[in-house]
Amino acid sequence: xxxxxxxxxxxxxxxxxxxxxxxxxxxxxxxxxxxxxxxxxxxxxxxxxxxxxxxxxxxxxxxxxxxxxxxxxxxxxxxxxxxxxxxxxxxxxxxxxxxxxxxxxxxxxxxxxxxxxxxxxxxxxxxxxxxxxxxxxxxxxxxxxxxxxxxxxxxxxxxxxxxxxxxxxxxxxxxxxxxxxxxxxxxxxxxxxxxxxxxxxxxxxxxxxxxxxxxxxxxxxxxxxxxxxxxxxxxxxxxxxxxxxxxxxxxxxxxxxxxxxxxxxxxxxxxxxxxxxxxxxxxxxxxxxxxxxxxxxxxxxxxxxxxxxxxxxxxxxxxxxxxxxxxxxxxxxxxxxxxxxxxxxxxxxxxxxxxxxxxxxxxxxxxxxxxxxxxxxxxxxxxxxxxxxxxxxxxxxxxxxxxxxxxxxxxxxxxxxxxxxxxxxxxxxxxxxxxxxxxxx
Numbered sequence: 001x002x003x004x005x006x007x008x009x010x011x012x013x014x015x016x017x018x019x020x021x022x023x024x025x026x027x028x029x030x031x032x033x034x035x036x037x038x039x040x041x042x043x044x045x046x047x048x049x050x051x052x053x054x055x056x057x058x059x060x061x062x063x064x065x066x067x068x069x070x071x072x073x074x075x076x077x078x079x080x081x082x083x084x085x086x087x088x089x090x091x092x093x094x095x096x097x098x099x100x101x102x103x104x105x106x107x108x109x110x111x112x113x114x115x116x117x118x119x120x121x122x123x124x125x126x127x128x129x130x131x132x133x134x135x136x137x138x139x140x141x142x143x144x145x146x147x148x149x150x151x152x153x154x155x156x157x158x159x160x161x162x163x164x165x166x167x168x169x170x171x172x173x174x175x176x177x178x179x180x181x182x183x184x185x186x187x188x189x190x191x192x193x194x195x196x197x198x199x200x201x202x203x204x205x206x207x208x209x210x211x212x213x214x215x216x217x218x219x220x221x222x223x224x225x226x227x228x229x230x231x232x233x234x235x236x237x238x239x240x241x242x243x244x245x246x247x248x249x250x251x252x253x254x255x256x257x258x259x260x261x262x263x264x265x266x267x268x269x270x271x272x273x274x275x276x277x278x279x280x281x282x283x284x285x286x287x288x289x290x291x292x293x294x295x296x297x298x299x300x301x302x303x304x305x306x307x308x309x310x311x312x313x314x315x316x317x318x319x320x321x322x323x324x325x326x327x328x329x330x331x332x333x334x335x336x337x338x339x340x341x342x343x344x345x346x347x348x349x350x351x352x353x354x355x356x357x358x359x360x361x362x363x364x365x366x367x368x369x370x371x372x373x374x375x376x377x378x379x380x381x382x383x384x385x386x387x388x389x390x391x392x393x394x395x396x397x398x399x400x401x402x403x404x405x406x407x408x409x410x411x412x413x414x415x416x417x418x419x420x421x422x423x424x425x426x427x428x429x430x431x432x433x434x435x436x437x438x439x440x441x
Contacts, residue, residue, distance in 0.1 A: 073441030088430030298344035348394030409433035
């Protein structure tokens with residue numbers, strides 16, 4: 001039953017201190033709880049003893065692999081609708097207590113935030129109420145405190161990332177900058193970063209990012225005509241920035257804003273996975289070792305100005321596989337690729353899904369995880385019309401849509417997920433009706 005909360009009840013809540021069978025057809029979910037838009041902000045709360053912070057970023061994990069641990073309740077999950085004060089562009093969330101905290105960046109740069117615990121929703125105060133339009137956020141939550149991490153002199157097309165007890169970011173001049181916990185600069189390294197590159201971080205505090213901006217391949221579908229001519233690996237474990245490796249592509253560009261950095265072949269060392277493209281053959285996925293040598297290549301499309309979008313590496317069909325979308329703007333074919341010698345071999349193809357809206361920098365419209373709680377990993381993304389979210393698996397080489405839900409309007413933001421303290425997964429997307437939709441078990 002749809003529950004509509006009166007404004008008076010929401011104001012009262014804001015003052016409190018505690019915060020099947022597979023089918024391609026949408027499966028009816030419980031009617032959403034609709035929460036009235038609230039413009040008042042919560043008063044600041046006293047800072048509690050320091051807690052280990054958690055972060056929310058649009059690509060889910062610092063290594064760029066869009067996969068979440070936990071279990072969900074799709075397609076029969078409870079659904080919440082949170083009205084927004086404008087059109088959403090980015091959403092990020094993080095666990096907080098037994099619930100979660102969500103920050104939404106609107107297209108004009110305004111930031112709105114909400115604390116959610118079950119069906120209880122209240123507005124939350126952050127350190128900023130606006131960022132530069134188009135800028136993706138980094139959300140930091142520690143105890144009762146939440147903030148958008150804002151550091152001086154950085155590119156407005158990307159965000160900083162946590163490294164050790166500090167941060168790293170990309171300067172407006174393309175340098176890699178290291179900050180301490182107080183936000184003071186401690187080191188700077190010239191790397192010629194892609195202006196909208198997302199910095200990836202591993203457990204050794206190494207940083208990986210796309211570098212060498214070039215307009216050699218003017219496909220212009222990812223927000224601009226500038227792509228990367230290579231990637232750079234940097235050590236930051238000592239606090240200083242030390243270059244380890246730079247790879248420059250030959251005859252191709254890297255079409256994306258970040259690699260995937262995952263142990264694809266399960267040898268204990270991460271691989272660097274990128275999409276390379278040129279105007280003769282279009283796009284193909286290339287898997288590099290961390291020493292810069294090529295481990296494997298996937299098929300190229302065979303026609304220029306056609307893109308492949310690498311999304312996640314996970315165990316699909318009982319083996320490690322890379323899930324991608326071929327031409328997400330034209331038909332959108334989902335495929336699952338395994339390593340076979342020096343090649344990537346695909347199976348489980350499913351048509352008419354998308355992971356990207358053309359000419360945007362939102363490359364995070366998909367998430368992998370066990371969102372239906374059946375023990376298998378799905379890749380979740382919208383259909384071509386962006387009117388549904390669907391969970392797709394591969395079983396014995398065959399792709400299958402195992403669940404789908406209708407959204408209240410077209411999906412226009414990244415698809416996001418938060419793992420609660422209980423282990424439950426909350427799935428989220430912003431839609432064209434100026435609403436943040438949440439699905440929770």
